[in-house]
Amino acid sequence: MSATTEGVLVEPASAARRRRWLDLTLSFCRRRPLGAIGAGVVIFMILVAVLAPWISPYDPLAIDFAAMLAAPSAQHWLGTDAFGRDVLSRIIYGSQTALIVGFGAAFIGSTVGAVIGVASAYFGGRIDLVIQRFMDILISFPLIILALAMVAVLGNNLPNLIAAMTVPMIPRCALVIRSSALSVREMPYVDAARALGYRHTRIILRHMLPNVMAPYLIMLTAFLGQAILLEASLSFLGLGVQEPTAAWGLMLRGAAVEFAETAPWMALFPGLAISLAVFAFNLFGDSLRDALDPKLRTG
Amino acid sequence: MNERTAPAPDLLLDVRDLHTEFATSNGIVRAVDGVSWDVRAGETVALVGESGCGKSVSALSIMGLISKPAGRITGGQILFKGSDLLKRSEEEMRKIRGREIAMVFQEPMTSLNPVLTVGRQITEACEIHLGHTPEQAHARAVEVLGLVGIADAERRLKQYPHQFSGGMRQRLMIAIALSCEPALILADEPTTALDVTIQAQILDLMKDLSRRLGVATLIITHNLGVVARYADRVNVMYAGKIVERGTAREIYASPRHPYTLGLLRSVPRLDEPKRERLAPIQGQPPDLTRLPPGCSFRPRCGYAVERCAEEVPPLERVAGTQHSACWEKDKLPVRAAKPEKVPA
Amino acid sequence: MSTAEMVAGEAPRTAPAGDVILEVRNLVKHFQVGGGFLGGPPQVVKAVDDVSFTIRRGETLGLVGESGCGKTTTGRCILLLERPTSGQVIFEGRDLMTLSPAEVRRVRRKIQVIFQDPYSSLNPRITIGQMLDEPLAVHGIVPERKARQDRVRELLTVVGLLPSMASRYPHELSGGQRQRVGIARALAMEPSLIVCDEPVSALDVSIQAQIITLLEDLQERFNLTYLFVAHDLSVVRHISDRVAVMYLGKMAEITDRTTLYAEPLHPYTKALLSAVPIPDPEVEAERQRTVLGGEVPSALRPPPGCVFHPRCPIAIDECKRVVPECLEIRPGHRAACIRAPGYPAGAANA
Numbered sequence: 001m002s003a004t005t006e007g008v009l010v011e012p013a014s015a016a017r018r019r020r021w022l023d024l025t026l027s028f029c030r031r032r033p034l035g036a037i038g039a040g041v042v043i044f045m046i047l048v049a050v051l052a053p054w055i056s057p058y059d060p061l062a063i064d065f066a067a068m069l070a071a072p073s074a075q076h077w078l079g080t081d082a083f084g085r086d087v088l089s090r091i092i093y094g095s096q097t098a099l100i101v102g103f104g105a106a107f108i109g110s111t112v113g114a115v116i117g118v119a120s121a122y123f124g125g126r127i128d129l130v131i132q133r134f135m136d137i138l139i140s141f142p143l144i145i146l147a148l149a150m151v152a153v154l155g156n157n158l159p160n161l162i163a164a165m166t167v168p169m170i171p172r173c174a175l176v177i178r179s180s181a182l183s184v185r186e187m188p189y190v191d192a193a194r195a196l197g198y199r200h201t202r203i204i205l206r207h208m209l210p211n212v213m214a215p216y217l218i219m220l221t222a223f224l225g226q227a228i229l230l231e232a233s234l235s236f237l238g239l240g241v242q243e244p245t246a247a248w249g250l251m252l253r254g255a256a257v258e259f260a261e262t263a264p265w266m267a268l269f270p271g272l273a274i275s276l277a278v279f280a281f282n283l284f285g286d287s288l289r290d291a292l293d294p295k296l297r298t299g
Numbered sequence: 300m301n302e303r304t305a306p307a308p309d310l311l312l313d314v315r316d317l318h319t320e321f322a323t324s325n326g327i328v329r330a331v332d333g334v335s336w337d338v339r340a341g342e343t344v345a346l347v348g349e350s351g352c353g354k355s356v357s358a359l360s361i362m363g364l365i366s367k368p369a370g371r372i373t374g375g376q377i378l379f380k381g382s383d384l385l386k387r388s389e390e391e392m393r394k395i396r397g398r399e400i401a402m403v404f405q406e407p408m409t410s411l412n413p414v415l416t417v418g419r420q421i422t423e424a425c426e427i428h429l430g431h432t433p434e435q436a437h438a439r440a441v442e443v444l445g446l447v448g449i450a451d452a453e454r455r456l457k458q459y460p461h462q463f464s465g466g467m468r469q470r471l472m473i474a475i476a477l478s479c480e481p482a483l484i485l486a487d488e489p490t491t492a493l494d495v496t497i498q499a500q501i502l503d504l505m506k507d508l509s510r511r512l513g514v515a516t517l518i519i520t521h522n523l524g525v526v527a528r529y530a531d532r533v534n535v536m537y538a539g540k541i542v543e544r545g546t547a548r549e550i551y552a553s554p555r556h557p558y559t560l561g562l563l564r565s566v567p568r569l570d571e572p573k574r575e576r577l578a579p580i581q582g583q584p585p586d587l588t589r590l591p592p593g594c595s596f597r598p599r600c601g602y603a604v605e606r607c608a609e610e611v612p613p614l615e616r617v618a619g620t621q622h623s624a625c626w627e628k629d630k631l632p633v634r635a636a637k638p639e640k641v642p643a
Numbered sequence: 644m645s646t647a648e649m650v651a652g653e654a655p656r657t658a659p660a661g662d663v664i665l666e667v668r669n670l671v672k673h674f675q676v677g678g679g680f681l682g683g684p685p686q687v688v689k690a691v692d693d694v695s696f697t698i699r700r701g702e703t704l705g706l707v708g709e710s711g712c713g714k715t716t717t718g719r720c721i722l723l724l725e726r727p728t729s730g731q732v733i734f735e736g737r738d739l740m741t742l743s744p745a746e747v748r749r750v751r752r753k754i755q756v757i758f759q760d761p762y763s764s765l766n767p768r769i770t771i772g773q774m775l776d777e778p779l780a781v782h783g784i785v786p787e788r789k790a791r792q793d794r795v796r797e798l799l800t801v802v803g804l805l806p807s808m809a810s811r812y813p814h815e816l817s818g819g820q821r822q823r824v825g826i827a828r829a830l831a832m833e834p835s836l837i838v839c840d841e842p843v844s845a846l847d848v849s850i851q852a853q854i855i856t857l858l859e860d861l862q863e864r865f866n867l868t869y870l871f872v873a874h875d876l877s878v879v880r881h882i883s884d885r886v887a888v889m890y891l892g893k894m895a896e897i898t899d900r901t902t903l904y905a906e907p908l909h910p911y912t913k914a915l916l917s918a919v920p921i922p923d924p925e926v927e928a929e930r931q932r933t934v935l936g937g938e939v940p941s942a943l944r945p946p947p948g949c950v951f952h953p954r955c956p957i958a959i960d961e962c963k964r965v966v967p968e969c970l971e972i973r974p975g976h977r978a979a980c981i982r983a984p985g986y987p988a989g990a991a992n993a
Contacts, residue, residue, distance in 0.1 A: 349847040349848055349849060350847055465938075494709035494710055494874070494939070495709065495874065495875075495876070495915060495918045495919055496709065496914060496915060496918045496934075496935045497709075497938060498918065499918035499920075499932070499935075500934055500935070500936075503934055521847070521848055522920070523848070523922035524877070524919065524920030524921055524922045525920050526922070527920060527921060527922045527923055527926075527927050528920040528921075528924075528927045529920075547924040548924045548925060551922065551923050551924050551925070552925070562848055562849060564852075565848060565849055565851070566848060566851075566852065566922055567855070567878050567880065567881030567882075568877060568921055568922060569876060569877045569880060569904065569916065569921050570921055570923075570926060571880075571881065576856065576859070577852040577855055577856055578852070579849060579850075579851075579853040579855075579856055580849035580852070581853070583817050583819060583820070584847060584850070599849075
């Protein structure tokens with residue numbers, strides 16, 4: 001062989017990658033302080049949810065008729081509800097419900113949406129057209145109406161709730177991912193994969209999907225906030241999580257109607273929790289979108 | 300670096316010991332590192348080299364178009380008609396750009412404004428720089444379109460750039476460049492994006508215009524064939540420095556720098572007599588943030604000696620007007636004999 | 644020179660089996676532009692219009708032409724990346740258009756591709772090692788994991804890279820190195836035919852020569868057949884045994900490299916050759932050149948008759964009416980020009 005052996009840059013690749021991630025995180029915090037705050041709140045929520053059994057002062061389901069509708073005090077920081085259950089403890093445990101449903105629905109919704117979007121772009125032609133028209137139909141329903149209809153059909157236990165919430169998310173994600181995937185479809189490395197005789201599923205999942213990671217992550221974080229809000233709305237309407245499970249929307253439902261004037265803390269604090277969570281996820285999602293879009297970082 | 304001391308009177312553009320740097324995340328890049336060259340009135344000079352050698356940055360430095368704050372000119376002089384462009388204010392440079400020195404870019408579509416008519420893009424320059432009335436400017440626009448061989452000028456002037464084909468757009472760029480009768484045109488890879496038959500048209504046009512109108516041209520290219528056909532004098536750049544200069548004939552007949560020699564041996568020629576093996580330059584293009592000490596070309600050079608790793612070779616005269624920046628310039632082999640048969 | 648080129652009239656014949664690896668017969672590829680639902684009638688671009696040629700095992704056929712001439716589409720049809728509108732692509736005796744999807748996957752092992760742009764032809768999310776490992780595993784070429792790693796290292800060495808580069812991502816390599824990876828990926832499949840689609844035109848001059856030399860070495864070593872699609876005539880002449888010239892979807896001329904450059908028959912070939920500058924000022928000063936006027940017409944509205952006639956320096960009235968077939972004028976030398984000396988009179992269809 002007369003070909004030259006080339007290997008000028010020699011640097012341990014894994015160490016370089018680790019440093020790159022650290023650099024990226026630091027520069028994200030520096031350039032987008034709001035996004036960093038959002039991320040901080042999200043991380044705080046996750047910690048609270050995980051550590052709920054240890055940090056919550058009371059059992060969220062423990063009924064205490066001696067302390068019904070107690071105002072915030074040293075014993076019950078955020079007061080108690082009509083059954084004497086500690087509001088703080090219920091908010092802490094409610095974060096578990098919010099995150100499970102939120103992450104579950106957002107993750108499944110955007111992942112299924114992404115696969116459909118990439119497949120639609122990959123196959124093109126008539127398949128693409130049919131998928132797109134179907135997605136257009138689904139997307140023409142408002143998020144909550146479609147979710148309501150799905151819950152009504154499926155019944156409302158937790159898995160069904162997650163399933164119902166993913167349905168309106170799938171088409172929204174599929175449309176966004178498809179437009180990115182269309183440009184990936186034109187990349188010679190996809191042609192190369194076809195020329196190598198790979199099956200369609202392999203090309204879609206292994207060669208195209210990882211290259212639409214940026215829009216996928218953006219959709220995922222955007223859906224997280226929406227899903228938490230949607231779960232709260234459904235619970236508020238009585239179609240979501242059922243009593244006595246601790247859930248923010250459910251707490252609002254019990255509080256807002258009857259006790260808005262006599263015990264405002266019952267509605268105020270879960271409401272704040274919902275707003276803060278959605279706001280934090282949206283801040284983080286927006287900053288992530290600004291950071292990843294429109295110049296997507298490759299590699 | 301600079302082998303001249305007194306300014307020659309007939310020099311239109313005299314770049315002396317120019318340094319242009321860019322701050323990147325990987326450190327300082329000396330894109331142009333002490334480069335001196337000149338253009339005389341009416342002649343065609345080439346800056347040749349591969350991507351990243353500093354040839355385009357040289358042109359942008361002359362135009363005062365180095366993007367700040369990442370890039371800055373850290374030293375040297377750019378004498379245009381005897382006065383230093385680096386000492387001019389931005390206001391004064393605006394009057395020189397387009398009026399005295401015009402530029403033609405590689406990608407004509409991106410350098411034309413898509414929402415203005417072609418006519419407007421030509422007349423605008425004439426009105427700003429020459430103080431033409433709209434009527435005068437229009438007459439001038441018709442005239443320059445004729446010069447660059449675009450027929451039916453009146454109708455064409457009302458059209459938009461997207462209505463022109465690639466070759467026509469490049470003619471248009473040249474027409475705009477010529478509209479204010481500049482003394483110098485900087486052409487940065489003017490034909491790289493064009494097909495070979497269109498490339499031939501455009502280069503012939505530029506050569507012909509430069510002869511007829513006496514405009515000097517600086518052509519920046521990586522294509523050695525284009526240089527051989529159109530340039531009077533050649534500067535070969537590598538890693539921010541000029542490694543060899545001379546008339547085109549001198550350099551092609553007996554290159555005195557291993558990089559030039561390597562380039563000439565690594566391009567297949569249309570007139571090569573039989574299927575010879577190419578002799579590629581080994582290794583990778585230089586990483587400007589991590590240049591080796593001594594001669595930048597040393598890691599890829601087949602003729603390197605110990606001295607090359609220690610001292611940067613100066614650009615010194617070899618013979619005639621030919622200069623080379625190589626310690627071993629006198630020991631390089633003479634180029635292989637010319638092939639005998641040439642297709643028409 | 645070649646019996647494979649004995650293609651006469653409207654019925655091309657196959658050469659004796661065994662030495663012909665690929666035969667393209669009357670290949671047509673039309674693209675629809677616009678139109679469709681409520682969009683009015685779609686327009687048709689004839690990207691490739693009745694192109695026929697053969698390639699013999701171990702040789703390199705150069706396919707040249709300017710942008711929009713259909714050379715890349717021809718390559719993509721052979722790779723089955725586009726479905727031809729009509730015509731046949733016969734690879735090792737089998738018409739690829741008639742194969743089942745499973746058979747197509749098998750054939751694809753044997754026809755590989757090297758792309759122009761070394762930056763977009765490698766998946767940025769996958770390491771070089773994974774990229775070369777994957778085809779070996781998917782097709783069961785090297786089923787055992789340990790042996791696969793050895794094979795990946797061997798492939799990297801074959802194309803002149805260090806085996807340690809397997810752990811790198813594409814963005815950590817230079818353009819030339821990436822192109823070597825692209826070549827290694829094609830070689831992993833142990834192909835017999837490689838379609839090289841402008842493999843060096845995105846590279847720097849000094850790197851171009853490295854890749855050309857590598858391709859030549861590999862051809863010798865593994866008895867590869869190349870279809871070398873490029874616009875640079877100097878490069879094509881250097882690497883090819885035979886050269887085909889395309890213009891606006893049509894085959895203009897095809898013959899061996901020496902004849903094509905010494906005695907071109909088609910006026911377009913002559914103009915193309917004359918437009919290429921030679922890196923030698925003394926040679927350039929003496930050259931007589933014919934510079935073509937005008938530009939390549941839009942493929943949406945190709946001129947009637949011979950597609951080249953509006954730019955042709957020797958066109959006559961008949962050229963505006965008659966579509967010239969690409970016919971054999973001398974042994975192994977086909978050209979599509981009724982003005983070419985020796986072109987059979989009356990052979991063209993009006």
